[in-house]
Amino acid sequence: MSVRIRLTLSYAGFLLVAGTLLLAIVWVFLLRYVPSGDIATSGPFVPNRGDLVRAFLPPAAWALLFLLLLGLVGGWVLAGRMLAPLDRITTATRQAAQGALSHRIRLEGRQDEFRELADSFDSMLARLEAQVAEQQRFAANASHELRTPLATTQVLLDVARSDPDADTRVLLERLAEINGRAIDLTQALLLLSRAEQVPFDREEVDLSLLAETAAESLLPLAERRGVAVEVSGDAALTSGSRALLLQLTTNLLHNAIVHNLPSGGTVSVTTASSPGWATLTLENSGEPLPPSEVARYTEPFQRGADRARSDHDGVGLGLAIAARIVHAHGGTLELVPRAEGGLRVTVALPGT
Incomplete structure (x- = not known):
């Protein structure tokens, strides 16, 4: 069962138990003091306990049935109103899972638990959106910078292949310089990515x-x-x-x-x-x-x-x-x- 149905049944059950408890209190504190046999009197008719029970039970049963229906209908409405913020949070979560990080809940109302949860979720989405944007920009920049030494290396190799009499010592020096720069760039990229993520001892x-x-x-x-x-x-x-x-x-x-x-x-x-x-x-x-x-x-x-x-x-x-x-x-x-x-x-x- 959904949370809304469980809450509705809980509200209705609580209302039904409260009504039954109220009727039990009436029985315990009022009806038990009424005699169960016939009450002899020379005046008007005085009902005994059985008469009161027969007159009391049908209205009480109808009252309990009314309370049950009222609890179900009212509980369904109240549960829907209480869970409405969760529906908005769930919708935002699904959109975020599909990549729509720019969506925000922006829950109105008083500062209660749902509002605090929604605001925290909005803050998380804002930070996540900024981090994803930074990572995408960084990945594009890194790809561009790493492509340059690789392309230069390819050009040098193509030139050396087309000219067998070229000085290989100069070629090796240039390749070593480009390779060293690519290694330095890779190490710097690793350090940059780990600077804020790896915990360290202080x-x-x-x-x-x-x-x-x-x-x-x-x-x-x-x-x-x-x-x-x-x-x-x-x-x-x-x-x-x-x-x-x-x-x-x-x-x-x-x-x-x-x-x-x-x-x-x-x-x-x-x-x-x-x-x-x-x-x-x-x-x-x-x-x-x-x-x-x-x-x-x-x-x-x-x-x-x-x-x-x-x-x-x-x-x-x-x-x-x-x-x-x-x-x-x-x-x-x-x-x-x-x-x-x-x-x-x-x-x-x-x-x-």
Whole structure:
């Protein structure tokens, strides 16, 4: 039986039991005090218990039958009204199962259990729709970026096949470079997809130590590009994954070094601690950046107005990975273009 039928039978049964109990109370507290034999009296006729029972039972039976019918009809109507929000939620669930994630219940009325369930379901659909849209956009971007090295490899192989006298050493160097970039892109994609989904053990981490470690590991890249890196600041303690936060710091510093002036560039890394927060700030020199473009830098494969190209170190996922790691740690990532050129990146994480 459906829930509506069960509720209807429950309402009708409850009403019938309540009526029977009321009649039983009348019997127990009234009729039992009436004598069962003939009552001798010289005046008007006085009915005894049998007379009252014979007069009382037929109306009582009709009353119980009326209560049963009233309970069935009224219970059916009330159950339908009570279950109407569930029908709307079920309809929305079926539409979502068919891929219509833009549908919303938008249940009206007071803030009761059904309204809370409907609002929670709408919020879940909104988050799911945003995640699916992001995944579809990310899959399209990733397919585009992975197709480029594969297509380039195919072209090089076709050229080498058509020219048997070509220098294979140059070909192998180009293929190794393209293959290495494809491997880096694949690893970055895996890290980006896992940044917010994989649970991690939290430990106390000092952002100042991570900044020094990242600066030491990227020092050869900075020297090769003629960029001076300066690390300063106080201890900034936060709670999280040391590996992910080191990846965050490394990605931000790598991005600041690569996207800098052709020569004589600078990168400043500072850490600070304030009540409840630990901050990491990176400032790099460079060309003036329009704020409208800066807002898109945390999207995958974005760098300025163009997509990540093969002539840049990295695969265009540094800031995207950093944004995911910061979000997974409950922090904020702010990108602000500097008036004199370049970018200021501020990471704020909950302090310990």
